[in-house]
Amino acid sequence: MTDPSINLSERRTFLGILLGGVGLVISAAAAWPVWRFLAPSSGEGNLAKVSIQRAEVPLEQAHFFSFHGKPAVVLQAAPGKFAAFSAVCTHLGCVIKWVPEEQEFLCPCHAGRFSVEGKVLGGPPPEPLEELPVALDGDQVLVG
């Protein structure tokens, strides 16, 4: 059965290359499931609207909520006039807060100020707040 023309060293080299190759294939095959296991979810259902009870957003008040995993705010600046924004400050990513006395948003990190339309009033933010579409459906405010 044994071919004398192939010496032990050659067999060992062949087996080594074979096992190394199998090892590489296994490593590559294992990397994909691990990557997929750890990767954040693909954001399935991100197009879904978020519904908020109208009563939760009184006049001249803001309601903070989670919009597809990110903080957002819905505001009733005038009777029946709702607006929604991403609550993430466009400066360095802190979450803004509502200042009812001033009727404006304030970023507590670096004192960025935004109007009820999301426009920059002062401070370092380079851009206005990201606006989110709002619709009314009976006693529900639909965002998204």
Added chain:
Amino acid sequence: MLERLYHFLEVRLGIRDILEQNLTKYLLPNNVNIWYTLGAVLITLFVTQFITGILLLVYYVPNPAEAFQSVERIMNEVPYGWLIRYLHAVGSNVIVIALLLHMLSVLFMGSYKKPRELTWVSGFILLNLSFALCLTGYLLPWSQLSFWATTVATDAAGAVPVIGDALVRFLRGGAMVGDATLGRFFALHVMVLPAMLAGLVGFHLFCVRRIGISRPPFGEDYRPAEVKGYFHHEEHPGGIPFFPNYAIKDMAVIFFFLAGLVYLVFFAPGLFIPPSAFEPADPFTTPEHIKPEWYFLWAYQTLKIFPSEFLGLAVQGLVMTGLALLPFIDRGSERRPGRRPLFIACYILGILLFVGISVWGHYS
């Protein structure tokens, strides 16, 4: 580029010397056999458990209210979660198989004898640490199986005289298996036991390397090595180099075990995961025929054979202590199986008894 890196490390760490001493010039006995690969297999399997365990920790929630759902989520929602979890759960069973084979081969070849007592004792503690890891890991999915298997297992400690009840309460963190049990089992499973295991594996390997690999007691020219009264590293002049010769064999057997593990994960995970593992724990409903894992069946059945639980527990303790201290009891220098008929008879009887009692426990 690689050559420059090698040169950089060589100048600073003298790696050529380290590599030669531990790889190419590390000589193993000429008649070294395939059973000597089980240590490398076990290290690979433990590393696999470590990696899959960390991955599971990303999604697992150690809280009775959420543990089962978090495991369900891993199995059904997280991409490849089922693969990671089955590799971990089935892998623990494959580790126990490899550990038992490793122990049986060491017993058969008498490698535990002087001067390798510390290697044996540390190995035996590693076996028990692995069992403790299996037991604590079993509870974490908070299924009917985990809840009741842990209830039965911790209840056995109640047979210890005087302190039995207190011991059960301490193990469970309360009168019954509950939140406190999950908390302490989780801490043990993910931190305490793995840290102890890693440290002890290091010591075990240090012992193996320091005293030298034992020559297999086979072949006409084998003579028992003379044990001196001072430290002596067993050399094997003219032996085969660890690298590449034996490392290739190590790799082949490692892949064989990995192939077996993957086969079980894909085609027969149910062999180790019964249906009651898929129901959430219900502390008020005991499922019928609750049984421990296959490697604990011998202990489970022993407790039932003897008229009192204490007697059963005492016999178990005696067997385990006897095994742990074997090198101090069996002190002859002869290692050839053919010249140790009494030991080999006990060895075969022991295996038959383990298998027999386990099968009895399974069907009882």
